[in-house]
Amino acid sequence: MNAILTLVIAGVGLGVGYFYYAKNINKNVFQPDDQKATPAKMYMDGVDFTPAGKNVLFGYQFKSIAALGPIGGPIVAAQWGWLPGLLWIILGTFFIGWVQDYASIIVPMRSDGDTFGALSYKLISPRARGILLVFIYLYLLLIMGAFGQVIGINFLSNPSVPVGVLTVILMGLLAGQMTYKMKQDIILTTVITVVVAFIGIWIGTLPAVSSAFTGLNDALGANGKKYFWSIIFAIICYLGAVLPIWRWAQPTNYVSFWVIALGMAGGVIGMLIWNLQGGANFGDFPAFTGWTVAGLGPLWPILFVTIACGAISGWHSLVSSSGTARQIEKESDALPVGGGAMWMEMVLAVISLLTATAATGGWDAYLEAYSGGKFGVFAVGLANFLSHVGIPTTFGQPYGMVFLTIMGLTICYLVVRFMRVASAELLGGAVPALKNMHVGAIVALILSLIVIWTGVWQTIWVLFGGANQMMASLALLIITLWLMKNGKKYAWTLWPCVFMYITTIAALVYTAFWKALPAISAGTKVTGNIIAIVVAIVLIICALILGYDGLQALNRYRKGEVAPAAK
Amino acid sequence: MQTHARERIKEKIHHAAHVAGQILYGMTVFDWKRGLRQQRGEIERLFILITFGDLVGLPILPPYYTLRLLPYTVPAINRWKRSLLRERDLTDLAELIEGVD
Numbered sequence: 001m002n003a004i005l006t007l008v009i010a011g012v013g014l015g016v017g018y019f020y021y022a023k024n025i026n027k028n029v030f031q032p033d034d035q036k037a038t039p040a041k042m043y044m045d046g047v048d049f050t051p052a053g054k055n056v057l058f059g060y061q062f063k064s065i066a067a068l069g070p071i072g073g074p075i076v077a078a079q080w081g082w083l084p085g086l087l088w089i090i091l092g093t094f095f096i097g098w099v100q101d102y103a104s105i106i107v108p109m110r111s112d113g114d115t116f117g118a119l120s121y122k123l124i125s126p127r128a129r130g131i132l133l134v135f136i137y138l139y140l141l142l143i144m145g146a147f148g149q150v151i152g153i154n155f156l157s158n159p160s161v162p163v164g165v166l167t168v169i170l171m172g173l174l175a176g177q178m179t180y181k182m183k184q185d186i187i188l189t190t191v192i193t194v195v196v197a198f199i200g201i202w203i204g205t206l207p208a209v210s211s212a213f214t215g216l217n218d219a220l221g222a223n224g225k226k227y228f229w230s231i232i233f234a235i236i237c238y239l240g241a242v243l244p245i246w247r248w249a250q251p252t253n254y255v256s257f258w259v260i261a262l263g264m265a266g267g268v269i270g271m272l273i274w275n276l277q278g279g280a281n282f283g284d285f286p287a288f289t290g291w292t293v294a295g296l297g298p299l300w301p302i303l304f305v306t307i308a309c310g311a312i313s314g315w316h317s318l319v320s321s322s323g324t325a326r327q328i329e330k331e332s333d334a335l336p337v338g339g340g341a342m343w344m345e346m347v348l349a350v351i352s353l354l355t356a357t358a359a360t361g362g363w364d365a366y367l368e369a370y371s372g373g374k375f376g377v378f379a380v381g382l383a384n385f386l387s388h389v390g391i392p393t394t395f396g397q398p399y400g401m402v403f404l405t406i407m408g409l410t411i412c413y414l415v416v417r418f419m420r421v422a423s424a425e426l427l428g429g430a431v432p433a434l435k436n437m438h439v440g441a442i443v444a445l446i447l448s449l450i451v452i453w454t455g456v457w458q459t460i461w462v463l464f465g466g467a468n469q470m471m472a473s474l475a476l477l478i479i480t481l482w483l484m485k486n487g488k489k490y491a492w493t494l495w496p497c498v499f500m501y502i503t504t505i506a507a508l509v510y511t512a513f514w515k516a517l518p519a520i521s522a523g524t525k526v527t528g529n530i531i532a533i534v535v536a537i538v539l540i541i542c543a544l545i546l547g548y549d550g551l552q553a554l555n556r557y558r559k560g561e562v563a564p565a566a567k
Numbered sequence: 568m569q570t571h572a573r574e575r576i577k578e579k580i581h582h583a584a585h586v587a588g589q590i591l592y593g594m595t596v597f598d599w600k601r602g603l604r605q606q607r608g609e610i611e612r613l614f615i616l617i618t619f620g621d622l623v624g625l626p627i628l629p630p631y632y633t634l635r636l637l638p639y640t641v642p643a644i645n646r647w648k649r650s651l652l653r654e655r656d657l658t659d660l661a662e663l664i665e666g667v668d
Contacts, residue, residue: 045650046608048659050601052593055586059593064662117658133657179599186596250599257595315661323662422657 001287003271003280003358006086010350013090014343022098022339029488030106032331039113040327049113049326054333057324061341063257064319065101068147068375068408069309069468070345074353075377076461077306078366079296081288082357084303089353092304092311093346096496100312100472102338103479103493104320105328111482115322116475123481125549128474131542135471137422138535139315140415142464144237144444145451147408149460152230152452154373155405159213160205160398162232167200168259168406169236172252180246194258201259205398230452233412234445240413241420241441249414256406263382263403264351270385271354277388280354283362295458297515301506305465310349312500314471316342355381374457375404419444454528456519459511463535466508470543473500477550484557505543512536608650615640615647623648 026032040051052060077085108114120128155161171193178184178192203209217225240248274280292298296306309315320338328334359381360366369380379400386396420440428435434443451460476497483490516529516536616625618633619640640647 043646043649045612045646047605047612047650048653049650050604052597053589055589056593056597059590059595060597061593062590063594063598115656115658115661117656118654129656136657136661245602246599250602254595254599261594318658318661321661322659418660421660425657 001282003354004275017094018343026335034330034332038328051329052327054336057337061324061337062344065316066345066348070349071352072375073307073310074349075356078356079293081286083287085353088307089311089349097312098339098342100475101316101342104317105325105338106334107479107482108321108325113326119478123478124553131546134542135467139467140419143415144448145455145460146464148452149457150375151405151408152233153226155401156229157225159210161401163204164201164402165405168197171197172255175255176247176251193255201399201402205395237413237416238441241416242437253410256410266389267382267385270388274388280358282357285357285363297510301503304503305469305507308465308468312472314468317475359384416441416444456525456528459532462511466504469500469504473497481553508536508540
């Protein structure tokens, strides 16, 4: 097996899935009509509803859904061998992933631009909206835990990384200043900031610079290093969460985009060149290592939550319904935008799997890189690919880590921003202090640091996937109910919903009672495992309530009662 | 015949470049432009609220000279009312977090 063959298999999946299955569903079930006015046109208010072209929206949707998830999941799941992960990525996208993303645009579009919060309230039950908010809050907290451990503990503490990350952030601030205050041309701004960002990344790899951080890390010791760098991570997130979005988050994301996009493009070109030279083979990387992986668990259900994004991700439904669905100009654009972006994310997940398999060159190399810091496998793989376009691995590897760090950071400070707004909205009445943005952000960061410092990374990752997949089954349930209500075929969304629901509950039960509980009995990471059990139990209870309400709603719509549950 | 084929290829290349440009725009500065548009929309919404808020039951006494704005406001009234009174929840903010997955 090699890289190009894997990409060809993924391409065949994409071709059949998009051009046959998806187009067929689009034509026969939703029957888009470009003569109908979409909410973006009908309610154009310049705030929430504004029409945009399909190509622009495709770019927007892809950027909104694709980040560390499709990169991290396949790397972790490669522990079962390359085959299970590859099959789940392709088949998951084929039968479930695009279905959810596409329908999450078209259903809100046909429901006056309602978000999934409003739709769950109307179609399932009033409390379903509350449950969705619980899923969202826990999901975001777990993201902070999972990404925070990787970024704060593994990457930032790498001596070659901090200068590069700091330069990218400073260049982001400069980009904001140049655009909004100095009114400079965007191309000039981009060239200056991106070039300086790359120079900063390179300076960070110089022995004279990195040795200073090595000295700092040695002085801090193992524990001190962990706390110091995770607090630096928290400070960056705090600034990103409380400063105006134009000053920090938006321009930093912009500069980061170029650093990431150029790395990905270089990596893919390097992979193709390497493959044509006869390399980029899987070597002794096994197709299948066994049904159970130590530290993770059994293939079913754990693989299906380990790779969430890249195959199916509930978060996409929220982004699609609240953002993209309100900008669709023509009904027929929903498939290329929603479905197309999901299929592209599948390709990204496959490339990530290739960095773990073809790029590392074998099983032992993968295990060694994985033990050095989970997503670090991606940095090693990317550096190997980039070495075939003439970029030395001494630069490529730290670049890969800076790439992943800024990718994670740009997400985390937006997550903290959301968490502070969520806590102000949900608890601001009872605890007025939470309405203060600084207090809200600090509370969110303290909770995150507790998860980062105490948690077991693989457990947090599985729970993060579990919360995400629960949102996916909720989204699929809403879509199914909408289809039933409107007298359309619904089996193609109902069965994926049932599969995701059962699989996710099984994964949460396994993680809580077969992994975290025995770990507590053995006295390993007691606080982190107690938190994991509590989170898993809350998610399971919410899922059971949701399942009950969902069944009631299904029966209601099957009997032909079309009145919404909410009063 | 050959010229025609060359023209078609040229046209296709132009089209592909245009599509690629639009996708890149969607991934990069579209968000900035959208953010600015949203800010302007919110200020406009607020302006109409303080001048014609009585239309939605806000107890304000519109000054006489707001009548001069009426011709400009009338076409936007329905859109403004819907935008202002639309029920919102936290899921409306989900799009704030891009690239979470």
